Amino acid sequence: AQKVTQAQTEISVVEKEDVTLDCVYETRDTTYYLFWYKQPPSGELVFLIRRNSFDEQNEISGRYSWNFQKSTSSFNFTITASQVVDSAVYFCALSETHNAGNMLTFGGGTRLMVKP
Amino acid sequence: GAGVSQSPSNKVTEKGKDVELRCDPISGHTALYWYRQSLGQGLEFLIYFQGNSAPDKSGLPSDRFSAERTGGSVSTLTIQRTQQEDSAVYLCASSWLGDTQYFGPGTRLTVL
Numbered sequence: 001a002q003k004v005t006q007a008q009t010e011i012s013v014v015e016k017e018d019v020t021l022d023c024v025y026e027t028r029d030t031t032y033y034l035f036w037y038k039q040p041p042s043g044e045l046v047f048l049i050r051r052n053s054f055d056e057q058n059e060i061s062g063r064y065s066w067n068f069q070k071s072t073s074s075f076n077f078t079i080t081a082s083q084v085v086d087s088a089v090y091f092c093a094l095s096e097t098h099n100a101g102n103m104l105t106f107g108g109g110t111r112l113m114v115k116p
Numbered sequence: 117g118a119g120v121s122q123s124p125s126n127k128v129t130e131k132g133k134d135v136e137l138r139c140d141p142i143s144g145h146t147a148l149y150w151y152r153q154s155l156g157q158g159l160e161f162l163i164y165f166q167g168n169s170a171p172d173k174s175g176l177p178s179d180r181f182s183a184e185r186t187g188g189s190v191s192t193l194t195i196q197r198t199q200q201e202d203s204a205v206y207l208c209a210s211s212w213l214g215d216t217q218y219f220g221p222g223t224r225l226t227v228l
Contacts, residue, residue, distance in 0.1 A: 035216070045207065045219035091159065101147055101166055102214050103175075106159040 002027045004094050006107035013082050014115050021077045021110045023092030029053075034068065034075045035093040035104065045091070051075065082114045118142070120220035122208050128226045129198055137193045137223045141210030148191050149217055150183060154204035162206075165191060166213055198227045 003026040013019045025034065036048040049059065051068050059066045063080045079086055089111045093104040121140040129135050141148050150162040162175045165185040176182070180199075185191040195202055205224050209217035 037219075042221070043205065043224075044221045045209075047216055047218060050216050097214065101149070101164040101171070102211075103149065103161040103164055104151070104159075104209075104217060105161070108158050 002029075002032075002094050002096055002105045004092050004105055004107035006090075006092055006110050008110045009108065010111045010113070012113045012115065015084060016081050018078060018080050019082050019112065019114075021079075021090050021092075021112065023075045023077065023107060025073050025075065025092070025094045027073075027094060027096055029096045029098065031097045033095045033097075033102070035095070036066070036075075036077050037091045037093065038088045039091065039109070040088040048077075079112075082112075084114050084116055087112060087114045120208055120210050120218055122206075122220040122223050124223060125221065126224045126226075128228065130228050131200060132197055134194065134196045135198055135225065137195075137206050137225070139191045139193070139208030139210075139220060141189065141191070141208070142218060143189075145210035145212060145218075146188065147211045147213040147217075148185055149209040149211075150191070150193050151207045151209065152177075152204045153207060153222070157204075159207075162193070195225075198225075200227050203227045 005024045032053045034051045038046045056068050065078045067076045089109045091109045092107040095102040123138045148165045153159045163183050167188050168185050180196045183193045203226050205222040207222045209219045211217045
């Protein structure tokens with residue numbers, strides 16, 4: 001069965017520090033998708049990135065970057081020069097193409113607190 | 117364009133009452149999903165629709181939960197005879213099937 005683990009439940013950093021959020025997944029499928037979502041205090045889940053299992057290229061979007069390594073089943077997320085507005089709960093998720101309409105299996109989330 | 121909308125945003129009910137939660141997906145999205153977020157269970161999948169059909173209902177926690185979707189658009193999640201353990205945030209998402217899911221703001225349900 002599929003599983004997503006976010007071992008860090010809470011991280012606290014000071015503004016401008018870099019921070020990496022870890023995500024490890026388990027799947028038997030060869031075709032799958034990985035996601036990161038942000039949940040700010042308002043509660044809405046905001047989509048950040050989607051990666052398919054055949055594309056291991058790292059991706060950078062502004063201060064955000066993602067490192068996908070199939071060899072270690074990890075999909076880590078780094079925020080460079082963190083800002084107070086980055087404070088939120090971040091969820092890593094997995095979808096397998098054979099599962100219930102590509103339903104998402106979420107990790108437990110990592111609460112990031114960025115202090116001024 | 118407009119995102120996923122859900123109503124009500126908050127619902128407080130008494131144990132044993134029935135509640136209906138509504139989801140309006142992004143226009144044109146064929147797939148619609150319901151998830152539940154609670155302190156003890158995290159984010160868990162409940163059910164999905166492709167068009168008006170729900171091929172797999174095994175994620176629903178009990179037979180008190182049901183859902184329907186009409187016209188390939190609006191969906192309603194109904195919880196009968198609510199229990200305190202049903203208290204959670206119910207999240208709806210929509211997508212083109214197999215594509216990225218976009219979430220609504222959720223309905224916070226409190227069962228007293």
